[in-house]
Amino acid sequence: MTPEELRKLAESQEEARPEPRHRIKICVAAGCLSAGSDRVREALQNEITQRRLEGECEVKGVGCLGLCTAGPLMLVEPDGVMYQNVTETDAADIVQSLGKKPVERLVCPADMSFFTKQYKIVLENSGVIDPEKIEDYIARDGYTALARVLEDMSPQDVIDEITRSGLRGRGGAGYPTGLKWSTVAKAGGSRKFVICNADEGDPGAFMDRSVLESDPHRVLEGMAIAAYAVGASQGYLYVRAEYPLAVKRLRTAIRQAERLGLLGNNICGTTFSFHVDIRLGAGAFVCGEETALIASIEGKRGQPRPRPPYPAEYGLWGYPTLINNVETFANVAPIIRNGGDWFASIGTEKSKGTKVFALAGRVKNTGLIEVPMGITLREIIFDIGGGIPDGHQFKAVQTGGPSGGCIPEQYLDMPVDYESLAKVGSIMGSGGMIVMDETSCMVDVAKFFMDFCVSESCGKCVPCRVGTAQMYHLLDKITSGQATMDDLALLEELCDMVKYTSLCGLGQTAPNPVLSTLQYFRDEYIAHIVDKQCPAGVCQMRH
């Protein structure tokens, strides 16, 4: 397909589908599906058939609408009404109300700050298009960035545009994407690879899953543009097997893109070829670490190896390899379409653009949000999140999963960007954000994450393999009222040792939840040890 044909296809899509009088967009991403949105969809379809309204009314499955806590969600167009917590029994009322007064009891106010405070780039198509139809994506300017890149940009132009945008890796560490691309582009090698890291494993995080389920083509387009920029012809999407729906939609997307000549050989009639294959993870958190991920794709045991050499130089099967996270790739097409300067105008000085967060825990509106960098934690938790439910008090917010830390109330007005979060002992991470109130025990939280690290450590290096197990043992001693102050000193010594001597990021960051809770909630540790009491009333003391 040439760029010209792509434009024509997009236009014909617009024409070919006469706008039905009513369109019900219902979320079919994993959150709402598990709340029964597929059954609601079927009930709606039956209702429409019974009333012989097929011509006037269409039910369309779309990606994530964001407010997962109120699922299943649906959006009625052109009325612009949003419904929440819909069940099969509501189908008749909803169809009956089309074009008339909305069903009052189900209405979800679309003007609430959960929706109005967001800024959508990565999620611009989520909840709008049918993730299983490439035509929907193309009608929303999909693949035009790829066509433009192939038509009138050199690989260097593409890298310059990405560099100008200031985009940084969304997997957590925030490495400048443009710099990574140019390193791989400059690396010598007869072959190169592009890998998309979709091995999202932080407890409570579901950003990547939602992007893949809601808008898979966006990621493929980003990968293809990256491949053109660095000179790769083969790509791998490394997805964890726990995301069956994302995998299914990706397979569909790859097949559709290949059929239209937007992936595969001679893309858009040019000499550029790029093939994408899916590789499934087998349930190891450590495979999100890039060298372990590469080992896993190679069919080896998923264990990291010391860096340098970095994958940009010596990656998959020894060839230069570009690895980026799902959300990073999802930002690429809009940057090319709107220009790097546009992207750089959003966010803070050092953190550009937006960030998708999975808002979870003790907050009214849990779900998937996208906000401009630099927004404060208070705005996220109290405006978008709607605050803490049931009259409870905010205590801390955990960002960055098992590699991150707990941020207390005094930092709520701090801007959310890579540097600020690091300064208070946490990390941006991939975007998990767990809110906790006074009913959470911070020592127990630290123990939970340490337990996670113990079971996810690959066992290769000594500090992580044995150190995390010993730290867990000490935390368990503290939470059961059996520890002494010497144990606390030993715990701190181990934190320091594991942090600085472990082989990969998993071990190096495993002490972070303990370190940050010790920094801000040391009194809780002391209460467990000296008073043999859990201030939050969570831990069971053994006597």
Add this chain to the structure above:
Amino acid sequence: MNQPVRVKTLKIDGRDVSGREDETILEVARQNGIFIPTLCNLEGLTPIGACRLCLVEIKGVSRLLPACVTRVEEGMEVYTQSERLQKYRRMVLELLFSERNHICSVCVVNGHCELQSMAQILGMTHVSVPYRFPRLPVDASHERFVVDHNRCILCTRCVRVCDEIEGAHTWDVMGRGIDSRVITDLNQPWGESETCTSCGKCVNVCPTGALFEKGKPVSERLKKRQFLPYLTMMREERR
């Protein structure tokens, strides 16, 4: 097409030394008689940087880097003996001793065990973390050899020598984290392994008493490793 190999000059512990660009800090240090402790490393096998004993400080680099896999660079300033490093190294050993059931007095390699002698060299006087005392099996099904998981430190020398030198790949690791364990074939008893050639290389590279030969007195259970550099040398020459 022989490309000229460049030589780099650097400082290790204040001493001026030189090394080929393809050499590691550990190799250059050893050539110059500078001691850097190691356990998983063994000359002739691919280094993996797993035991973390050989971590060194490099001026201008915030992270500690393993000497066994870090190549020398021009102008590098390496420090191998700082107090911080010595503390970390002792803690690595303490963690290893606490992980499984290392009881030197009843061990078949007492007196010529690398873990034991490393503890003596690095001045480890006690184990400050609690012993875990896991229940682990001993597999004596092989005609000549025994694997005692209680003494294994998961250095994976056996895995590498079997794969890289013998070419049998009988050994591998199963499980993860603290539950990792070396296995023969797909976790069959060693005696029933169809791939094991009974060459004994794994036994000879094992740093501890985890792998040993049956029917020998403790004093004769010295590990013979001369074959490794010799085999590697022969391979290099044929290449």
